[in-house]
Amino acid sequence: MSQTSQAKGRENMSGQDISSYPPHFVQTSDSEPVGRVSNSSSPIIDDWDPLPCIDFQQLDPEEIGKACRDWGMFRLVNHGIPVELYAELQEQAKKLLSLPFETKQAQLQSPMSYFWGTPALTPNGETLSQGVEIVYRMEGIFVLLNPLSQMSGEDPMLKSFRNLLEEYGKHMGRLARFLFEALGKNVGMDPESSQPYLSEATGLIRIYRYLQCPEVNKVEGLNAHTDSSVLSILNQDEVGGLQIFRDDKWIEIKPIANTLVVNVGDMLQAMSNDEYKSATHRVMNKQKERISVCYFVFPADEGVIQSTKYKPFTYKEFEGHVQQDLKTIGVKVGLQRFRL
Template identity: 55%
Template sequence: MSSYPPLFLPTNLLIQTDNSGNSSQDLDLLPVIDLQNLNPSDIGEVCRDWGVFRLINHGIPETLSNQLHEETKKLFDLPFETKKDICAEANIPYFWGTPALNSVNAAMLTKNVNWVEGFSVVLDQLQLIQMEHPALFSFRSLLEEHGQHMARLSRNIFKAMVTDLGLDLTLTEPYLSKSTGLIRVYRYPHCSETEKVLGLDAHTDSSVLSILSQDNIGGLQILKDDAWFNIKPIPNTLIVNLGDMSQAISDDAYRSVTHRVKVNKCEQRISICYFVFPVEDTVIRSSKYKPFTNQEFRSQVQEDIKTTGTKIGLPRFKLGH
């Protein structure tokens, strides 16, 4: 029995139209931030110019990352129906076709079908999840430890961002809440017709920060100066990108970077991404946007995806629109 969802079997290949351009360039000059020498002005420069950077000396044990990736791969390698049943019993959202909606029917609601499957776990609810299946035992403990590191990293990075922006750290504290932290683990199946599909189509994240741990199979691309650049996988480094909340908080001084994922012809790709958001009912105030909460923003994104097939995001809240 195949571990891939039926959607990704060759007989069900769906053609995806990518209007964002297919040409790309290798990028070896992605800015590097050293967590052990974290400087607010350095953070500010890359957030303004790039909206994404490579993080080194982050303090996450390499053994933890390797184990988490290995357990994630084992989970994805289970038969498709088994994964569905396990996730239903454990109340873990399992998606395929798109992660924008945590629904098994999400692929039917979007214009483009993303070549991806994944699991989504809110870290604060991890202990409440019934993970009785043997495949989930070690997965949960590894996720929990990884999540603690992610919360530490995001807190330190956000503090440097707030300092660079000259904002009051006390007043902006609700803008990044550990309780909202969630991890999505992704598998991008290999596909012989890579020109017809994308792992994830071009988008920005709705988060404050997104922190990515990827394997050695490339595929992540960012859009800079109207050109796509490949982000090279480098062992024991993380990719940090800003989301829409950071752009709004900074009055558009920082960039919510547009990115996408290409699929590989021969090999599948595994990635693990941590997303963190403001407190649910905290009002984001900006000189560029109407006041909104994280809940209102998320609801609007979901509605736009259902009605238009795509995320619109910040432009929905722009003043004067």
């Protein structure tokens, strides 16, 4: 795309500089939005917060268990994540994602990597950005937390960003372990045999920038899906766009400052013998950009998951089937591959 056409795109998009957008998404205001268009009905939006709210400092096992059975998702308050830490992390992420498209591709290298158009689908950072027909209006930074300390020689901005990510990742690992142990007790998991069911070494962060769209709730930033993780812990800005599918309708989840949104992943559903439900959710683009930071944690690759509802399997086997299904039939089949 020429510099002239990029400049025209900037002038016609509410005055916002979009020169950092992937070229595929740069458009004029009178053109159709670029990205997957949703055909589903509008979400239910209420003034009240629909999600069950869990106080981390006064964790009630019955309350959190009910939330995971009924919703597969809950809001976490009093979680202990410093407000200043998240504000700095978000600001640094915005700066990095505002760099020119080519710069992001060149500078963000493993264990950090840049993705766009589709989510980073696997813990190794593999994406389908250039090889799929359906493109989602988003971009982001994929971060493997365990190898971060091995990075060296990066520029000052990346070094500062890495330090923030390491500190944030430690908080996330603490929260995930505590929540997992509480949920495991609820369904009678044996503490010793379930140790490999959650491995902090697998922890990763995806920072998403959902690009602005002229028409609200028309274009999908991320399609309807369940997470393959054990737990996913989301920290989002004030823009909104996250929706959960429940009772045959989409419900928009309000962004509330200083709270986290936690959802059950496929692995925890299998571990709990389907008592907990992996939440189906999506993100719709708004007229403003949206930044979210999501932490995912998985089982150890070779740890065998035992369940009364599924054949024994490892996460490595599960993810292998997911990737094969995406390549051959274009959709994630997930747990159904292993159901008894």
